[in-house]
Amino acid sequence: MxxxxxxxxxxxxxxxxxxxxxxxxxxxxxxxxxxxxxxxxxxxxxxxxxxxxxxxxxxxxxxxxxxxxxxxxxxxxxxxxxxxxxxxxxxxxxxxxxxxxxxxxxxxxxxxxxxxxxxxxxxxxxxxxxxxxxxxxxxxxxxxxxxxxxxxxxxxxxxxVGGISRLTPAPGIERDPHAVLVMAGKGGSTWEPEDWAAVEAACPEYTFTFLTGENRVDDPTELLQRAGVVVAAGGQNSIADIAVTNAPAILLPQPRPFIEQKLNAQVLRDAGLAVVPDGFPPAAEWPTLLAQAKALDPDWYRWQTDGAARRAAEVVAGVATGASSSKIALVTLADANRKAHLTHQVNLKPEGTDHITVALADADVLGKAVPKSHVVEAEPQLADARNLAAARSLAAARNLAARTAIERGAEIIVFLDADCVASSQLVPLYVRALEAHPDAVVAGPVTYMREGELRTVRPDPHPARPNPPVGELELAHDYNLFWSLSFAMTADTWARIERDFGGFDTGFTGYGGEDTDFAWQLQRHGIELYWVGGAHAFHQWHPVSSPPWEHLEDIVANANYFHAKWGSWPMEGWLDKFAEAGAISLIDGSWQAQTPTSQ
Incomplete structure (x- = not known):
């Protein structure tokens, strides 16, 4: 309890x-x-x-x-x-x-x-x-x-949750088309007795009952059920009481902070649920207004009063009984070249999250730069690697990051590129998305910042990826759009991934192709991918080359490996640009370098 x-x-x-x-x-x-x-x-x-x-x-x-x-x-x-x-x-x-x-x-x-x-x-x-x-x-x-x-x-x-009313309608009460009930909340009103005296004089065929000022009853249910028309101000409770008793209504919103009653009334007017005049109408207009209200035939069932208080209580109880949150780890890969970017990520990370850095190189340097992160060193994958980047496989490093996070007790793993910083809503929205879809992988939009810029607000996401409204989830159909810059999953989903296909494929060495392969494996094994609106990451500026000449050998080797595995080419834009420059050629069904890698 x-x-x-x-x-x-x-x-x-x-x-x-x-x-x-x-x-x-x-x-x-x-x-x-x-x-x-x-x-x-x-x-x-x-x-x-x-x-x-x-x-x-x-x-x-x-x-x-x-x-x-x-x-x-x-x-x-x-x-x-x-x-x-x-x-x-x-x-x-x-x-x-x-x-x-x-x-x-x-x-x-x-x-x-x-x-x-x-x-x-x-x-x-x-x-x-x-x-x-x-x-x-x-x-x-x-x-x-x-x-x-x-x-x-x-x-x-x-x-x-719907309108919350304390009233319970009684059976067998018929409406009197000539009865008008006027209700004003205890918050006060601008209605004057002389105004209503003029209205009564202009509407002699109607009988008016006033629940205003000190003239109130403990339970107005019967009066609401019997009234041919109810005139009320526009507070939330009055609207819910009118809805639960299915009464024709005229709303006269009163001045309230933040214009809440006026906006309430506009919603009901636009939905065809109540007559909402502009201000207190002259007495001569009231016969027509009352006739309009009686003819409206509002569908008050749409106000969803039935069970509303129970739904509200369930929300409160859910927070009370589920207040202990999952342990979350934010994981990344880096070397000394990304030390400054990494310090920003770690020092701007959401409080209460664990942070793990897999050092592709320079573990001692990174350990001193980010003492708030748990730094582990990636193991070389190839003894005869072409270079250190190839030896320190990005695929193997991501697998190590996930295993380390789970060993440290993480229930949710957020993968974030070392160049990225998280917005304040990235982790909460990923967590909520995984609560709704615990067996899925989720990913959010990424904003590229200009040189010298650092922020976690005012997102301007890269247009190549979906950007749903805040809090909305969009099921991915094109897994080619998966981006390893920012994504998340539960520890249980990672365990399933390791069982099904081993995680990121360590056959990819150095840079390129391993993230597309990972996405295709997700799709092949029926693991859903969702785009999470509002889960923004912000990518810090650094020099880039297009195509990335410094990674040419890795890209060629990984493209050939991908093609042998899947029968199609990844990174085609880069491969085409390398080929146009005469750096590579397609020979006997595989790409081969034709020039030295330095450009």
């Missing part, structure tokens, strides 16, 4: 009502869940932090948070209570609905956080911080709604 904390924001009643429904489902799943909130009905009541007396930078910590005023005793007390409860109960996860500050505070205490993703325009730095640090995000809207732009960078952790 997991112990789960739930934080409920106290403005309005929607947050704690939603939290109660999720709490109920968590308990039904066998977990203990406790709600902490400033709201008086919470299981643990927190101190109120209103009355700050500060503005600007002092309020927002320089724009990094939403609310962190100096000298606020209520703020100190509420966080002290949160910290005390967390220390005493050691929760396995915390669901935060909603607060940037609470989510970050709990995460700093080492607690996995599930954040509630709110609608509206929330591309500000504090919201992005809250969404980025969360292990999962719950959105209380249906899965067919297009992901808002501010959440697109977090789609791999976003769970659209």
């Amino acid at each position: 997991a112990t789960i904390g739930i934080y409920a924001h106290h403005h309005g009643s929607g947050h704690i009502q939603r939290c109660r429904e999720i709490q109920r489902e968590l308990r039904a799943l066998g977990h203990e869940a406790t709600i902490l909130s400033t709201a008086e009905s919470a299981d643990v009541v927190l101190a109120d932090d209103a009355g700050h007396g500060h503005h600007g930078r002092a309020m927002t910590a320089g724009g990094t948070l939403h609310y962190a005023p100096y000298g606020n005793q209520g703020l100190r007390s509420r966080f002290a209570t949160l910290a005390g409860w967390t220390a005493d109960n050691a929760p396995d996860a915390f669901y935060v609905d909603v607060s940037v500050e609470v989510g970050v505070f709990l995460r700093l205490m080492g607690i996995p956080v599930v954040a509630h993703a709110m609608p509206g325009l929330r591309d500000d730095a504090p919201h992005q911080l809250a969404y980025t640090q969360a292990d999962a995000l719950i959105a209380a809207w249906p899965d067919w709604i297009e992901t808002p732009e501010h959440l697109r960078g977090h789609e791999e952790r976003l769970h659209a």
Whole structure:
């Protein structure tokens, strides 16, 4: 049984009502869940932090948070209570609905956080911080709604569970086409009594019931089921209550931070689920509006309220019971020529990952340059090798890297070229992709940087490889596009690869062809390859020659070996350029060098 904390924001009643429904489902799943909130009905009541007396930078910590005023005793007390409860109960996860500050505070205490993703325009730095640090995000809207732009960078952790309502419709209640129910949330409204008096006067054939101000009921289910039209503001809970009771609706969104109700209403209007006028209409327009709402015949089943709270609870429980993450190793190959590039990779690697460098040469130099990496020396493959590069087989070195990673306890192996640095999302997105497809190999896009440039943001991927949207997986059909610069797999998949075809083929010596052969072996043995959107690597600049004359002998030997194995030629672009320059010729079905390798 997991112990789960739930934080409920106290403005309005929607947050704690939603939290109660999720709490109920968590308990039904066998977990203990406790709600902490400033709201008086919470299981643990927190101190109120209103009355700050500060503005600007002092309020927002320089724009990094939403609310962190100096000298606020209520703020100190509420966080002290949160910290005390967390220390005493050691929760396995915390669901935060909603607060940037609470989510970050709990995460700093080492607690996995599930954040509630709110609608509206929330591309500000504090919201992005809250969404980025969360292990999962719950959105209380249906899965067919297009992901808002501010959440697109977090789609791999976003769970659209449907509208969450606390209401249970009763059978046998018929709608009264002349009954209008007007509901305003506890968050306040701009509606004035005289406005509604004018509407009632303009609509004498209708009977109006108002659940506004202090005039409220504990359970509005019957009123919602009986109403011919419901008029509501546009909060998430009101929409879910309307949906679960299948009521015709007019939405009049109220001013709210981050324009959440306005954007909510626009989604429902565009889906044909509600009538949404522009502002509060003049009284004379209300007879027509009410007739439009009654004629709409909305398909509220699309709002996916059935089972929504259970789906949210399952997300929270999944984080609570699966918080221990896989051990991840990032592996690479290098020699002293790539020392500077390698130091960047190691010092920019994601925290919590093991790093292994297979030294093709210069192991002592690399060991001193990257003390945070476990450096192992590649064994020569050929006693009479043409040169050191050929002796230190890239194929054999990659096999050694994978074996070393597994020996050190890795469950996921990320192969990254020594010239590359990982973006902050490369490892998390690879991990998520392998959770979905543990028997596959996954690969991400690569951005080539200019000379003197070093970054891990603003990707501009090489156009030769797929670049799906962030968090999306694209099943590969052309395995020729496999790129050894950046790819990953589980340790179990590597073990299968070694059993099936031995890993990278050490018949390839030096440079070239071994990665294409590896990809073809994956396809031959039915191992799927997925392109992972957002798993960006950034390739550091270094001088290159095209074609790579310094590797001519290796490329020719490896091309002939590949052809003998598969009956077709790899690296054809390079071979054609070498041939056009008169450096090689195709003689008796194999390529042969015609000139010295120095060009």
